Amino acid sequence: MPQLRIALAQVNPRVGDLAGNADLVVEWSRKAAESGAHVVAFPEMVLTGYPVEDLALRHSFAQASRAAVDELAERLADLGCGELLAVVGYLDRDEAGVRNAAAIIHRGQVVARYAKHHLPNYGVFDEYRYFVPGSKLPIVRLHGTDIGFVICEDIWQDGGPIAALGQAAVDLVVCINGSPYERNKDDVRAKLVASRAAEAGAPIAYVNMVGGQDELVFDGDSLVIDAQGELLARAPQFVEHLLVLDLDLPAGQGTSVEPIDGFDVTRVTLESAELPGYEPLPAPAPAEPLSDCAEVWGALVTGLRDYVHKNGFRSVILGLSGGIDSAVVASIAVDALGADGVYGVSMPSSYSSEHSRSDAALTASLTGLHYETQPIGDMVKVYVDQLGLTGLAEENIQARCRGMLLMARSNADGHLVLATGNKTELAVGYSTIYGDAVGGFAPIKDVPKTLVWELARWRNAEAARRGEAGPIPENSITKPPSAELRPGQVDADSLPDYELLDRVLDQYVEADHGYADLLAGGFDPALIERVVLMVDRAEYKRRQYPPGTKISLKAFGRDRRLPITNAWREHTPIPV
């Protein structure tokens, strides 16, 4: 049986940086060559980064991407990696339109090109907007075995290229991906790859991107599963990794170039002879799956780190209120950037409690971040006196004076401002626009309040496991949450109990259930109306909220699009 050593390069490209991404491909191709690999596969659109959104429509960009592939092929050969078969995702353009494509590179040439067939157009994906689907099926014979290629969504929809590759009797399928992280998606993904490997009758080598790109984070989790469903190798999540594996494959026997199910089949023979037998490497131990909290934490840390770095920042600044949200955001930021890259500011007002000040200071000392105190009393007083503010206007001006203070520090010192609001607040509009919503990035905007608490407890327990002090003050975790914008205010004055609220939101937002479904789910009618009305009214605030890493399917923002001036109500609204 032919032997083949494959390397899956789980790397972190940067959108638009064709030169930098080409260097990344060269660097990891050399690592693959040094490990003796015969095939190296890179993620979907690694050369352009992913998703490129409307950059795909710019002719000059598509042209530059095509040119970069040709140049890359020559460079790899010049550097002595020409024998390696490199599978590289890029943006292609031909007379029919723009393609999400893979270049198959060998000995300095692009020997075949595959264009993604199934284009996702839901959730965060808009690929019908950008790409035309491919219907060509190139099959490459290398060292005596036949290799086929697919891209990401091609395995998430039934029919199409996987079934066709099965009919064409390929011996190995290389699947390149830009598959964004979602909570618990890793389990779904492994099962899916196994079922498609069975359908193709061949192992699937699945390589995924890693790293943060705006609101998306790619978790890696590259894997190889054979046609019998056996997991042969699995890379860790959230880190760059080269997964190298030796495979024994059937000898390539296909010769037909008859079309299959609308696909044009082409066959390219690079090396028809098997390699001389060699001693395979020991199979790498599959990465241990992460716990739910560890996985979410990893996504949030990765998303924040890459947003900061890819935007050219070195440090972040945030308000420390002594509450749970800012303590968790500070801890994520310190894990992402190191304590030296994080600046915390306590901004007490006359309504701030003693524990707010002491818990903020404790967060700083537990994490080691830079800390200062800037009271907002004088700023607020000018506004309140000059404009005669009371009530909501007086509450909001406090949050806004804090936001302006952080932005002033950002302008003066170059830090990126982090907003500390959570998903529950954002869903129901319990935040001040231009106040606590100020910032360039909102690390926990997709994390419900109850999960914020859970993550805090998990992070402290992790520290304890390692014999370290937990970064999050226990009192921040246990005390009742409060915005402290008027005397004695607590969140419970304005919102239902968070456990109950998050359950309703999960049904109404994530599961898209309507009023009748929620009622059937046993929730109190008055509670449903109250929550639904708050959610339906908060659309404008959500649009103005800074980006933040998505960890769930129906996160707010680009993947949930609602008109602002929307008058639809699930039920008769409570009069206001």
Place this chain on the structure above:
Amino acid sequence: MPQLRIALAQVNPRVGDLAGNADLVVEWSRKAAESGAHVVAFPEMVLTGYPVEDLALRHSFAQASRAAVDELAERLADLGCGELLAVVGYLDRDEAGVRNAAAIIHRGQVVARYAKHHLPNYGVFDEYRYFVPGSKLPIVRLHGTDIGFVICEDIWQDGGPIAALGQAAVDLVVCINGSPYERNKDDVRAKLVASRAAEAGAPIAYVNMVGGQDELVFDGDSLVIDAQGELLARAPQFVEHLLVLDLDLPAGQGTSVEPIDGFDVTRVTLESAELPGYEPLPAPAPAEPLSDCAEVWGALVTGLRDYVHKNGFRSVILGLSGGIDSAVVASIAVDALGADGVYGVSMPSSYSSEHSRSDAALTASLTGLHYETQPIGDMVKVYVDQLGLTGLAEENIQARCRGMLLMARSNADGHLVLATGNKTELAVGYSTIYGDAVGGFAPIKDVPKTLVWELARWRNAEAARRGEAGPIPENSITKPPSAELRPGQVDADSLPDYELLDRVLDQYVEADHGYADLLAGGFDPALIERVVLMVDRAEYKRRQYPPGTKISLKAFGRDRRLPITNAWREHTPIPV
């Protein structure tokens, strides 16, 4: 020849307001019946409003839309409008998915349903995300003549239902639309309808929506054009209107229900007998086309008015700097809401010139809006002294203190805050986030600076033509623009000449030309690099900008999607 009186109801629905929109359809159906019409046609998705975006994916909403159509059919019959054939756009859902559909209603029943075949998925449209395409072609015989139906994009793409209706030999095509306004689109639209009428071999009765919905404004411009290309009737832009017209049509002769080009043909006979001959109404005089400036002004006024009202506001507040942008926005707001609904605040700092204060006051007195002065010196001083701000941080805090002041007034008095920035500023990032970018709506965010001046001159000339005083101070039009955030500052310190800048932006943004194209266009290389770099860097600010009415094809925002952490550069960037 059979006679038929058709009425095109160019109305302004509200997204999500099923009950309100049903009332609107009933009200205008009665008007049509009173005018003796036999057919009344309403815009695309009139019952749900358009575009509904992700509301389309909510089962409870689609269910409610279907129920609303059935109820509407009964109501129309109960009110004595049952003999009228009503064509009503709505959201349908069947086993295959969600449809953008038209219900054809007669005598209390939905006698046929047509689902949009061509789904637009570019620019502001995302219809592949929401809808499945229709492939059924119902043809209705009424008073002896055969009527076919299409929806909006069906006439913008070649092939499909128009060609099929031509083969089926229909005598009239009713085309219902939600076609957003773009500058100069009315000319394109009339030519297109004429060419499709020739293709169908029958007159097309084209009814379009009117009014603002978030960033879109629908301009109406409903029209009827016959197969020879003759314009039979045309409604005015930007107002609700019932266009009533008598037609002499061929007698219906089609009987075949053989499929045509993949469309299932069904024929419904409601009344096979011709009507007794009657005296036709005189043909209505076609609406006079508006001048370019009048059309843009109409779009901006309509967009602002509907955004304010559909969001439940009654009044707006804005900063008056004495400059051209705030003077034009004030004037649009007064035209949209009346002077009593507009509040202007002059917010001078120590850097504000004497003419800024006097021009702001003059804008107020020329338009009659409510006016107050609130100096920002005390607020700015607290920040500058407490944080030791200098340079850019000191410039920005001034703009931010103004933004906070307007938001405090909004909280206290319930006005919607208007941001006064123009498209040129926004394109190059020449604005302060959380400062002059503060607001719920940005009326001129899609208007380039040079067009702002042109509109100002046009609006004053219009006033003069009517014997009124122009609303915009001449000095605001003629003086050099300045942000006045430091002594002696003018825009020309930071930006190229606006005439030149707008020409480059038009090429780079609207036409999507790359560096090489711009160079070939004769622009100075240093100028191109400077502008392109500014534009590429301003993406984050653009995402945070408030919505505003679109008047051009490639307006920023939802219809131009770029990653924030994008490293693509058209050319070697100038080092910073």
